[in-house]
Amino acid sequence: MIKITWQYIPFHNDIAFLQIKQTEVEKIPFYIPVFYTHVYSAIFVLLAGFFQLNTTLLNSFPLIHRNIGKFYVFTVLFLSAPSGLFIGLFANGGFYSKISFVTLSILWFYFTLKGFTAIKNKNITKHKAFMLRSFALTFSAVTLRFWKVILVYLFHPAPMDLYQIIAWLGWIPNVLIVEYYLYNQLKK
Amino acid sequence: MKNLFCLFLSILLFSCNSKEKKSIAQNADSTQPEEIHTDLYGSWVGDFTILERDTTRAESEMYTNKINIVIKKITASEVLGQSVVAGNSRLLKGKMTADGNTVHFILDEPGNDKNDGVFDFEIKNDTLLVGTWTANNTKKEVRKRKFELHKKAFKYDASVMLPEEGMYIDYQNPKEEQITESESDNPEDVKEEETYMTTVYRAASESIFTINSSTQKLKESDVKNLKKLDLEILRNTIFARHGLTFKTKTVRQFFDDVEWYIPVSDDVNNELTTIEKENIVLLKRFEKYAEDNYDSFGR
Numbered sequence: 001m002i003k004i005t006w007q008y009i010p011f012h013n014d015i016a017f018l019q020i021k022q023t024e025v026e027k028i029p030f031y032i033p034v035f036y037t038h039v040y041s042a043i044f045v046l047l048a049g050f051f052q053l054n055t056t057l058l059n060s061f062p063l064i065h066r067n068i069g070k071f072y073v074f075t076v077l078f079l080s081a082p083s084g085l086f087i088g089l090f091a092n093g094g095f096y097s098k099i100s101f102v103t104l105s106i107l108w109f110y111f112t113l114k115g116f117t118a119i120k121n122k123n124i125t126k127h128k129a130f131m132l133r134s135f136a137l138t139f140s141a142v143t144l145r146f147w148k149v150i151l152v153y154l155f156h157p158a159p160m161d162l163y164q165i166i167a168w169l170g171w172i173p174n175v176l177i178v179e180y181y182l183y184n185q186l187k188k
Numbered sequence: 189m190k191n192l193f194c195l196f197l198s199i200l201l202f203s204c205n206s207k208e209k210k211s212i213a214q215n216a217d218s219t220q221p222e223e224i225h226t227d228l229y230g231s232w233v234g235d236f237t238i239l240e241r242d243t244t245r246a247e248s249e250m251y252t253n254k255i256n257i258v259i260k261k262i263t264a265s266e267v268l269g270q271s272v273v274a275g276n277s278r279l280l281k282g283k284m285t286a287d288g289n290t291v292h293f294i295l296d297e298p299g300n301d302k303n304d305g306v307f308d309f310e311i312k313n314d315t316l317l318v319g320t321w322t323a324n325n326t327k328k329e330v331r332k333r334k335f336e337l338h339k340k341a342f343k344y345d346a347s348v349m350l351p352e353e354g355m356y357i358d359y360q361n362p363k364e365e366q367i368t369e370s371e372s373d374n375p376e377d378v379k380e381e382e383t384y385m386t387t388v389y390r391a392a393s394e395s396i397f398t399i400n401s402s403t404q405k406l407k408e409s410d411v412k413n414l415k416k417l418d419l420e421i422l423r424n425t426i427f428a429r430h431g432l433t434f435k436t437k438t439v440r441q442f443f444d445d446v447e448w449y450i451p452v453s454d455d456v457n458n459e460l461t462t463i464e465k466e467n468i469v470l471l472k473r474f475e476k477y478a479e480d481n482y483d484s485f486g487r
Contacts (some may be wrong), residue, residue: 017477017481019474019476020408020412020473020474022408023409092412152482158393158413158414158415159412159415159482160412
């Protein structure tokens with residue numbers, strides 16, 4: 001993921017993913033700044049998220065957990081999720097992938113906000129549940145690309161047909177896995 | 189006629205004094221020698237097929253390539269032409285002898301390229317050009333090729349498309365893939381799985397028949413759902429329409445069999461229209477993206 005982000009440094013209007021988005025780059029105002037907001041902020045969200053899952057860190061250095069957590073919440077709510085919503089409106093693959101990415105960004109915002117308000121109310125169980133959901137969506141950045149490699153290897157689909165599939169496959173199974181885990185926790 | 193008159197004049201003056209003779213001789217030198225068989229001028233097009241191949245090594249050259257032998261000038265003492273095949277455009281120089289309805293040519297390529305050789309052919313009844321080519325380098329994989337060519341005129345036509353009955357499968361770039369198959373139909377049996385390698389070829393989609401990359405200004409949305417092979421074919425169809433001779437086998441395999449395709453030049457960049465130039469830039473960008481991102485981890 002860092003490597004994928006790295007190709008957008010230094011700043012260019014026409015590299016990597018943007019190679020096939022020149023229509024949006026030229027026609028949609030603010031596409032480029034919003035796109036770059038998403039790319040540069042989301043990578044830190046992903047990295048921050050990994051630290052938060054670590055219980056040793058939480059137990060031995062709760063202050064670090066809180067600070068990274070604030071950074072995670074702030075970045076998602078103000079930068080990554082809104083920019084994700086905006087670029088989601090112009091997503092590749094037409095209507096079906098647009099719905100997927102827009103839904104994804106709204107849920108991401110919602111889960112993260114709920115996770116934050118829960119801990120402000122000292123409700124740790126609820127905090128944990130919503131933050132896990134939030135990170136499941138954050139992690140879709142990885143799973144989406146992972147599915148792509150698998151599907152291309154197996155079926156050689158046309159690029160945009162593929163995009164419509166991975167748009168959904170990237171995050172729905174992640175959420176289901178987390179919900180299943182939470183359901184089992186609840187039973188214990 | 190004009191030349192004959194000159195000749196007559198010089199003979200006439202020959203009998204005069206020596207001073208005048210000298211100046212007339214200079215005049216005769218500077219006039220062009222008479223061109224003959226001008227009806228044979230033009231492009232002769234057809235298959236350039238292997239006749240002798242070094243079977244002790246791996247095959248790397250195509251069995252047939254489309255060749256265009258252009259005859260530009262014939263005089264009693266010299267023949268000038270051009271051979272255009274497999275991405276090479278070479279000047280031809282040599283001689284011809286006529287015998288009844290058959291004209292026999294022996295033409296040399298310049299000899300400063302590793303693929304140069306000698307063409308030896310006959311044109312029968314002004315309609316069929318038959319002959320062989322022998323490589324200068326005797327250690328070359330293919331030392332001899334044969335050809336039967338017909339006269340064809342090249343004309344750029346932006347509207348020509350690839351014929352739909354053609355096969356557009358990239359046999360030049362196979363990919364090995366592993367397939368695992370379960371042997372038994374009964375799930376209660378011991379699982380017998382067989383794994384084997386199979387060769388997969390890229391196949392083009394229908395889009396290469398519907399999109400004309402020379403006449404319509406392509407938008408991103410037109411080409412977004414195309415695979416790399418489609419993009420490559422669409423881009424190279426532009427060059428094929430202009431008669432570019434292709435260096436790579438991957439491209440030649442798609443165009444050599446096309447009726448309207450005649451290789452005429454190894455550089456057509458000055459012939460491209462504005463639409464074509466813009467489409468080439470767009471297609472190239474999508475090809476690069478497909479190469480970098482389609483089957484890799486990046487987006």
